[in-house]
Amino acid sequence: MIITRPRDWSRIKANLAEIGARSVFLVGCGQCATVAHTGGEQELLEAKARFESEGIAVAGWAVGEVACHLGGTRLTTRKHHGELDEADAIVVLACGAGVQTVADSTSKPVFPGLDSVFLGNVIRHGVFEERCQMCGDCVLDLTAGICPVTTCPKGLLNGPCGGMWEGKCEVLTDRDCTHVRIQRRLAEQGRRQTDVLPPKDYSKKLKPGAINLRDGRTTRSGGEGR
Amino acid sequence: MSKLAEALGRGEFVVTGEVSPPLGTDVTAMLASVATLGPSCHALNVTDNQGATLHMASLAAARLVLDAGHEPIFQQTCRDRNRLALQSDLLAAWAIGLENLLVVTGDDPRGGDHPEAKGVFDLDSTQLLEVVSGMNEGRDMIGRELTGKTGFFAGAAAFPEAEPYEAQIVRAKRKVAAGARFVQTQAVFDMDKLARASRDLRAEGASVIAGILLLKSPRVVDFINNKLAGLMVPTHIEQRVRKATDPVSEAIELAREQVAACREVCDGVHIMPLGLDSAVAEILR
Numbered sequence: 033m034i035i036t037r038p039r040d041w042s043r044i045k046a047n048l049a050e051i052g053a054r055s056v057f058l059v060g061c062g063q064c065a066t067v068a069h070t071g072g073e074q075e076l077l078e079a080k081a082r083f084e085s086e087g088i089a090v091a092g093w094a095v096g097e098v099a100c101h102l103g104g105t106r107l108t109t110r111k112h113h114g115e116l117d118e119a120d121a122i123v124v125l126a127c128g129a130g131v132q133t134v135a136d137s138t139s140k141p142v143f144p145g146l147d148s149v150f151l152g153n154v155i156r157h158g159v160f161e162e163r164c165q166m167c168g169d170c171v172l173d174l175t176a177g178i179c180p181v182t183t184c185p186k187g188l189l190n191g192p193c194g195g196m197w198e199g200k201c202e203v204l205t206d207r208d209c210t211h212v213r214i215q216r217r218l219a220e221q222g223r224r225q226t227d228v229l230p231p232k233d234y235s236k237k238l239k240p241g242a243i244n245l246r247d248g249r250t251t252r253s254g255g256e257g258r
Numbered sequence: 259m260s261k262l263a264e265a266l267g268r269g270e271f272v273v274t275g276e277v278s279p280p281l282g283t284d285v286t287a288m289l290a291s292v293a294t295l296g297p298s299c300h301a302l303n304v305t306d307n308q309g310a311t312l313h314m315a316s317l318a319a320a321r322l323v324l325d326a327g328h329e330p331i332f333q334q335t336c337r338d339r340n341r342l343a344l345q346s347d348l349l350a351a352w353a354i355g356l357e358n359l360l361v362v363t364g365d366d367p368r369g370g371d372h373p374e375a376k377g378v379f380d381l382d383s384t385q386l387l388e389v390v391s392g393m394n395e396g397r398d399m400i401g402r403e404l405t406g407k408t409g410f411f412a413g414a415a416a417f418p419e420a421e422p423y424e425a426q427i428v429r430a431k432r433k434v435a436a437g438a439r440f441v442q443t444q445a446v447f448d449m450d451k452l453a454r455a456s457r458d459l460r461a462e463g464a465s466v467i468a469g470i471l472l473l474k475s476p477r478v479v480d481f482i483n484n485k486l487a488g489l490m491v492p493t494h495i496e497q498r499v500r501k502a503t504d505p506v507s508e509a510i511e512l513a514r515e516q517v518a519a520c521r522e523v524c525d526g527v528h529i530m531p532l533g534l535d536s537a538v539a540e541i542l543r
Contacts (some may be wrong), residue, residue, distance in 0.1 A: 140425065185366055186337075186377060190384040192426055193363045194417045194444060197490070199425075203366045212425045230434055231385050231399075 033064040035152035035160045036071065039145055041082075044123060047143040048088065053120035055089035057112065059134050061099035061126035066076040069094070070146050071125030079125060079145065091118040099130025102137070108176045116140060151258065169234035174226045176217035181232070184210040189229035215241075259410040261329050262301040266440065266465045272526030274331060274442065274467055275299040275535075275540060281312055285355040288319065290385050291327055292533040296328035299540055302444070303528070304507055310313040310370025313454050317347055331413070335364030340380040341389070341399055348393055350467040352408040359410045361386045361433075362441060364397045384429065384436050387412060391437035413467075414438035416486055418455035419448055419490075434462040442528045443533035445471035445482075446516070449491050455521040465525040470516050470541075473499045474509045506534065 048056065065071025073095050080090045092115030096108040109116060116122070121141045124131040127148040135142035152160035165182045172179060172188065176210050182188050185203035193212030195202025199212045218225050267274050275295035280288055295302060302323055306316040314321075314484050320330035332351050339347065351359070363383045367375040378382050396407035413494035414519065420426050423517050430441060446452045446468045456466040473479055479491050479499050489501075495512065502508035513529070529538050 076402045155520070185364060185368075186382075188363060188379060188381045188382040190429060190432065191422075192429060193382075193414050194420075196417070196420050198425060200423055203368065210426070211429075212422060215428070217426050225428070228384050228436060231381050234380075250532070 033066055033154065033160075035149050035162075036065055036125075036127050037055035037066050037149055038070060039147050041148065044145060045086070048121055048123075049130060051121060051141055053088070053141070055091045055119050057091050057116050057122045057140075058083075058084060059099060059105075059108070059122060059124045059126065059130075060093070060095035061130050062095050063099075064177060065099070065126045065130070065146065067154065068152075068160065071099075071130075076126055079123070079144070091115045098124035099124065100133050102133050105130075105133045106137045106238040107220045109134070129214065145189055155231035166237070167232065168241075169233050173227060174213045176221065176223065178210060178217065180210050199226070206257050260301075262284070262331070262358050262483045263411040263439070265300050266525055270335055271521055272300045272465075272467060273298060274301050274303060274526065274528045275382070275538060276303040276530055277323065278304065278305050279314035279316060281314075283314070285314070285319070285322055289322065291535050292323050292326050292328055294508075295529075295538055297324075298539045299410040299525070299529075300526075301329040301331050303331040303333055303360060305339060306335045306362075306364070307370075308333075308365075308540060310337065310365040310367045310375075312371060314430070317351055317354075317356075320356050322349070324355055329358065330356060331360050333360045334386070335360060335362050336379050336381050336383055336386055337367065337377050340378055344381060344386060345389060345398055348390065348403070348408060348410070352393075352406075352410065353385070353406075357409065357411055358413070359390060360413045360415065360440070361390065362415045381513070383414060384433050387414060387433055387438055388435035395435070400403030411439055412437050413440040414464075415444065416441045416455060416459065417444045417514075418446055418451045418468075423451075423454070427455060430455070430459060431462050434459060434464040437462055440465040440467055440524070440525075442467045444467045445469045445530065446520075447495055449516075449519045449523065452520070456524040460525075467526040468516075468520045468524050469528045469530060470542075472509050472513055472529070472534050472537065474532060474534055475505045477502050479524075480530060483506050507536070509534070510537050510540055513537075514543075517541060 033205045060071040060076045076093045083090050092112055094108050094112050097104050123143050123145045125145040131144045150162040151164055153163045155161050167181050180189055192209045196209045201207045201209045277288055277291045301518050304320040307313055316377055320332040323330035352396045361383045367377045371537045390410055393408040398406050414428040441464045450469055459466050476499055479496050517527050531538050
């Protein structure tokens with residue numbers, strides 16, 4: 033899931049002040065931001081109270097099913113069109129994908145209420161860790177299911193680096209070195225370690241990614257438009 | 259041909275030193291250091307934004323060492339440049355006469371003076387050594403023929419004292435397989451561990467140059483133990499430095515003993531004088 037965290041409140045206030053907004057509509061997300069406790073119903077109600085205590089009216093709020101789903105978000109904005117018409121701006125408590133989907137679904141100014149930080153594993157309730165960077169060129173088959181691209185702070189494919197000490201990472205000293213973990217797990221599973229992993233193919237992760245299953249082709253660059 | 263390569267080829271016990279390019283354009287202090295260290299050393303490493311802190315480019319500074327009449331070892335880290343920049347700098351280095359090369363991963367930017375910087379690490383040091391080997395054979399990373407090939411005497415870094423030993427020696431051996439002809443180690447304090455790594459790396463065909471750090475004061479010991487992850491001064495050595503009435507002469511004596519011990523197990527020493535440049539000649543005497 034996409035992990036988000038609350039954005040600097042003064043920046044949100046400055047965004048609204050810059051366009052002279054006196055009232056806002058709040059949009060959350062029923063998926064990731066709800067699980068991350070940053071953009072679910074509870075967080076929207078907290079944000080509502082905070083805006084109101086600081087003199088900004090909240091015309092309404094909605095937590096759609098998935099903020100980044102264009103069709104669903106358009107339905108949400110249609111359903112709340114009366115409240116939206118009253119608002120000078122929309123603040124979205126969802127990831128950057130959600131913010132852009134909302135911005136594509138309304139003519140009102142839209143501002144992010146969160147910062148998107150990583151694709152996270154849910155380790156347990158409220159504990160998230162980054163394990164995958166969506167690099168488009170997976171090496172987990174060779175690295176015993178431990179991603180060096182993401183979990184080695186330097187992203188080295190061939191490690192450990194010269195700072196490893198007593199099996200610990202040089203950069204994040206309280207963590208085990210990713211490369212030592214990979215070697216250990218491969219050995220435990222009786223698997224041979226690949227000699228040298230070749231340089232990554234970054235052309236597999238060119239921005240902006242786009243896939244279209246409808247016309248049977250995958251595109252790596254260029255969006256599909258609206 | 260690289261004098262360092264020649265000396266190692268003859269079986270001579272080599273000495274390398276280290277100079278740091280300035281933060282700025284005034285190279286007076288660097289050249290003074292070169293003049294002091296140069297006569298005692300076969301070659302001088304020229305560091306590349308060491309510790310992820312800003313300095314003049316090692317490419318230019320290494321050429322200044324060459325102009326001063328000494329042989330540089332051009333250090334290249336993978337932290338600050340992508341594969342295009344790394345390759346073009348390698349071509350530049352060879353074209354301006356730099357023959358020795360030390361390829362290292364590089365410290366992470368978050369431990370340096372520009373913690374907001376993006377660490378590049380497009381290639382790691384093993385991969386970069388493979389690139390260098392290709393360039394020495396006249397082709398770039400994508401296999402295109404170069405107009406004029408390189409002939410680098412390439413080296414890598416290793417850390418003989420880091421445990422688990424197996425995890426890091428496997429990688430060091432891969433660096434040798436990728437083209438490292440010599441290996442410079444991080445500071446060594448445990449001669450048995452040095453001997454073990456030296457035996458394993460020599461068996462792969464690389465020369466081993468052991469890192470000797472001048473522990474000139476208890477403050478240096480504290481810095482190493484607290485700030486440099488993975489570089490721990492053993493208690494018995496720490497005590498010698500702490501109890502010494504004259505820490506500098508104790509540090510020199512300690513380094514002399516280490517150099518003598520290294521002569522038995524490896525091919526040379528890399529002296530890191532931490533400012534005590536003038537003591538290097540004495541250590542080697």
